[in-house]
Amino acid sequence: MSDQVQFNRDLCQFLARATTPFHAVSVMAQLLLESGFSPLAENESWDLQPGGRYFVTRNGSSIIAFGIGRQAGPARGVRMVGAHTDSPCLMAKPNPERVQQGYFQVGVQVYGGALLNPWFDRDLSLAGRVSYRDTAGKLRSALVDFRDPVAIIPSLAIHLDREANSSRTVNPQTDIPPILCQLADDEKADFRGLLRERLLAEHPACGVEEVLDFELSFYDSQPAALVGLRGDFIASARLDNLLSCFTGLQALLQWDGESTSLLVCNDHEEVGSLSASGAQGPFLATVLERMAGSREAYATLADRSMMISADNAHGIHPNYADRHDENHGPVLNRGPVIKINASQRYATNSETAGLFRLLAAQEDVPVQSFVVRADMACGSTIGPITAGGVGVRTLDIGVPTFAMHSIRELAGAADGYNLSRVLRRFYNFAGELDAG
Template sequence: MPTAAHRHAQDLGRFVMASPSSFHAAAEGARRLAEAGFELLSETEEWPSAPGAYAVVRDGALIAWTVPDGARPTTPFRILGAHTDSPTFKLKPKPTTGRLGWLQAGVEVYGGPLLNSWLDRELRLAGRLVTHDGAQHLVATGPLARFPQLAIHLDRAVNDGLKLGKQQHMNPVWGLGDPSTTDLLALLAEQAGVDPAEVGGYDIVLADTQEPAVFGADGGFFASGRLDNLSSVHAGLAALLDQHANPVVERSAAESKPIAVLAAFDHEEVGSASRSGAAGPFLEDVLGRIGDGLGASATERRRAFAASWHLSADAGHAVHPNYSERHDPANHPLLNGGPLLKINANQRYATDGPGAALWARLCGEAEVPYQEFVSNNDVPCGSTIGPITATRLGIRTVDVGIPLLSMHSARELAGVQDPWRLSKAAERFFVG
């Protein structure tokens, strides 16, 4: 019989397959929230001030929140931040290319994918088409494209070191024919049910078509594309939905529950500097409008922020058995050892002493183990949205996430237990 962790992993797999682009991830999250009774709001309309459950989508980003009964102008926020985008390839202008009888797609590298992991995979195109009237149309093909690797017979030294040129070698094939008489955008428009002549703009990326899979001894491994960082988006979404469906009352009548917020941003893999990224104004705009609905003054809003917490949830690194020298000698996180507390002295992660104590308490209350991650001093550390949100809003932030192998591969590897455990800790976080 499947365990709760296996059921969570199976639902994560469904979420990943429904979310081949950041726009699809935001739409799928909004669909699930609406199905659970959240009211979907438009940024151009007036928002309700009454307690309730709400969500708003901005491009490929989604923010959802619950305002509890008794919320006041100084009620603090509990924000789980994550991101909807993953390293991939994005269609360029004039994307229909090719030569020697092949149809190819002109793509630009998005973020930092492991290029070789994308070779010899059946890929789909997904994202949004925007027609001249401004309407946005989500589109996702079936298996359509592939980066074919050169046969070893034509490159006998390939196993001594594979070097891929991003411009020369990363041009996927998607058919046979003459690129001057064939239009990839027209194919996408037909898939979306719109007139190709009406398409004025697009944001289209590649995504792997292989279904997520549970495997390994005792079904302990979970392989999927886009675990960085749909694993965190899904965990936060599951926790928020559970908190909404099963509210926990642990306070006196005079003390309100916090306002639980899921903030799933776009563009983290390319720096977060966009209107829908963590460095943009989206979260501050939403929190400000929530405060306005509660009648908060500028001082009361600052008081609420000072009492708030942000859980920055993004995947981290498990120790690699074949490259252990790349890891810190004393900290070796394993798959299924529990979600990570991510620490960096140079503030590439925002965790500090109080944040570490909070995370320890949350995991204790949720009865889940956790592990600490810190980089080898000789290996530069990546970063997350954590320091960005802490800097923008002054809200104390803790960086966490599930451990992975093959991060930024087209197909990453997690433990089955860890996404579910992250969700359990997130539930305790939302309770406050």
């Protein structure tokens, strides 16, 4: 089996388990534990040793993993890769029960910039975090994942909307509440009761007495798959941006122990990153300060460090090629993409891009560039947020992708593996991180 084939098999398994940011962090923590990384707690003292491997989580939905290099010290800097754990989705409202025509439906909020039309007629499951009171009266939390398809959002038949193919729009309040089941005449809709049953099924010893609250997301239960006549593509939910989380993790697990290296995967990027666990929060900065040991050492550390912000890039769509700049249309399976924006929507500069091109050439990995059309608005990433908040040189890169923010996205089967090779070389790069 080739390394690329094994990488994609492991990626598909990761995507199947990482159905929410909470589950993604749980899976990543387990993989780190199995690879010899030690968990840290933010409310305890840290004793970081050269050669040590550590990780810390916040809110159960963000994670930072790092290794202290044998050549450690603020003047050596930190090689950092950043990604995000969240994806656009439909989240259950606090009081979600809706009963219409005898159907038990769940009211939802749209999380992030979701492409809504693909959510219709999909086999949906439900997962997330539930807070509850146990039999001893204590507050507890646990993760749940129904796994099976438990809901669906049926389309309106074209016979009842003859203009569907030309002018149908989606009202997120009235058109997309998923259907869970049909109720008997004397049956009541009880969403918290369903969650209590699920908690007992997944955690028999949890002692749940009452479900108090929840953060639950619907997701497509269809598993990730290699698709195409020659298996050229990988199709899955949450490629943006769990693909980058996985590539960064795989690279860090191959760290050689020389230079201090770090992976940060934040929650809430899709809604602006302003939260305690988001990139606009203090999570990364506080970890770096503790690694440095003092405020002055932190300033030196930040100056000598570099961040690669990994977030999917827009591949040029063969049916919509006019949506790209004619000289900057990334093609799937042609290598990772350096993202550039003169207005600093991406944090790339010539030095950080130059280093990435140098490392990619050493791995014989092709590199592409993306610049948005001058007459179109540009998205952004955690890159500029990290550069502005932490003060490190930053590069924005990503794997080219189709259907970004759809319930099912598409990427090249070779690109994630090739990006992981470049990120591994970056982690193990022994030279200086600037042009000198």
